[in-house]
Amino acid sequence: MTLLRSMQVALLGFLCTQPVVAENWGSWRGPTQNGISTETQVPTQWSADTHVKWRTPLPGPAGATPVVWGDKIFLTSTSENELVLLCFGTDGKQQWSRVIGKGNQKARGDEGNSASPSPITDGVHVWAFVGTGKLVCYTVDGKLAWSADLQQRYGKFNIAFGMSATPVLHENRLFVQLIHGDGKAETQEAMVVAVDATTGAPIWATERITGASRENEHSYASPMLYNFGGDSYLITHGADFTVAYSLADGKERWRLGGLNPQGQSYHPTLRFVSSPAAADGIVVCPTAKNGPVFAIDATQTGDLTDSKAVLWVREDNTPDVPSPVIHDDLVYLCRENGMLLVLDRKTGDEVYMERTHSHRHRASPVFADGHLYLTARDGKVTVVKAGRNFEIVAQNDLHETTSASPVISDGVIYLRTFDALWAIE
Secondary structure, three states: OOHHHHHHHHHHHHHHHOOOOOOOEOOOOOOOOOOEEOOOOOOOOOOOOOOEEEEEEOOOOOOOOOEEEOOEEEEEEEEOOEEEEEEEEOOOOEEEEEEEEEOOOOOOOOOOOOOOOOOEEOOOEEEEEOOOOEEEEEEOOOOEEEEEEHHHHHOOOOOOOOOOOOOEEEOOEEEEEEOOOOOOOOOOOOEEEEEEOOOOOEEEEEEOOOOOOHHHHOEOOOOEEEEEOOEEEEEEEEOOEEEEEOOOOOOEEEEEOOOOOOOOOOOOOOOEOOOOEEEOOEEEEOOOOOOOEEEEEOOOOEEOOOOOOEEEEEOOOOOOOOOOEEEOOEEEEEOOOOEEEEEEOOOOOEEEEEEOOOOOOOOOOEEEOOEEEEEOOOOEEEEEEOOOOOOEEEEEEOOOOOOOOOEEEOOEEEEEOOOEEEEEO
16 A cells, blocks of 8 residues: 555544534533534444443442533532532543532432532533532632522422422523422412522522422423524423523513413322423423423413414323433434334424333433434433434443433543443544
């Protein structure tokens, strides 16, 4: 082989193994908060012994998804009776650890603890919220910028299995939904708040009154950002309603009821865990326990219940825990039992519903390079080809319990199990 031909082959090999776009994954649902990566050349096959760049043990179990910016990875974790924020390099080596607080609350056996919310970073600071109500901000080098106790500021949490909502970062503000209590006007415990991301100072707090009762008073979903076509607002989910708020002042923009109508058929335990998903012009709102899924016109305002703003309703088969993914003309719903339901984005008509892996699914799906990544509690990740035809591309097993969603950055998949942080390439 000539020298020129050798150089051509080497260059081709380099180009074929490099991601076209390397992006940071600064929040739980990724760069645009919709569970979608724009990277290519993402791994689809691995095992505990193959395609593992590194595996680093963690000090305790948790469900928080890591976030990645540049060459740093951040995640929250339990560590015996402490709640910690950890920083690793993308080489797998721990750079620092900071104690956020005490308390390793175990919720319903192995379903979660106080380190369930995921951190957020912008490459300069990293913010972490834990179930005890502590909200902290550190520089990416581990220096404390500020700390706040949201229970002291906004009232004691009254939520059965712990506060698990991950905050939203947008234009130097952090938005947190605190949906708990009884949702009634006389107590006014549930609220949505905005704080200054630089200082932690309160900006606004809006009471969230819905009339929900019993277990439905509590939400384990996370707020989401709608940010398309120059329009931005906050979406909150829980206590029988999906409610959107102005980012500037916390005023209600729209409200969707009918998710659990009051009356004789009222479901007493329809608490929400799965979070909404947003794409340009549409918000998909799951419910719980095999209930309905709603899609609404994201450009409308006011009370959207029973209005033309409701684009379609799927009467059953909602994902109970994993959040939806909206990509191109399809909506992907991974049910807690491993069934993948795909709906037409415009009409809500079923494209297919097929079984992937028969085990509990707690992590939310991630889309990358034409594939969906569905993570089960037993550590098996099923890779499904995106589109209207069902095809399992691979099933990859790490043999470790996990409830955190996959993270993709610079061609590497990061998987957080209860035992370790893995890098797959």
